[in-house]
Amino acid sequence: MMHEWNDLANEFQDDLSRARVIATTEGPGLDYASGGNAELIRQSGSALTSTLYERAVYCRAMAAKIQAALGKYATAEETHSTEINQTGGSL
Incomplete structure (x- = not known):
């Protein structure tokens, strides 16, 4: 799941370079x-860039x-496994 968040961030980063062209x-x-x-388009691009x-x-x-x-x-998990093993138990 962590990689999916990073992948999504990378996609936003890629889109950011395109939005700067609009801005x-x-x-x-x-x-x-x-x-x-052009001024309206720049304002829109600026808002898109920020977002x-x-x-x-x-x-x-x-x-x-x-x-x-x-x-x-x-x-x-490691701590609990160690504690269980020390008491003679197993996982």
Whole structure:
């Protein structure tokens, strides 16, 4: 599951480079309409860039939490196995 979160973060990261292109769009002409449309597209690209970045960060944080939980689980399992073996029991 940790790898899936990292894979998703990587996809968001890949999309982020494409969103930056949108965020830096220039109008095709010097007229008011071209400039106005380009500004709206840049604003949209900027919002998309921010959202993709935040989602990538969230996914990486989730992967880190899962990794930490797995580490704690493995440690607890090892501790309990050792305790059971010391009392003469078996798993």
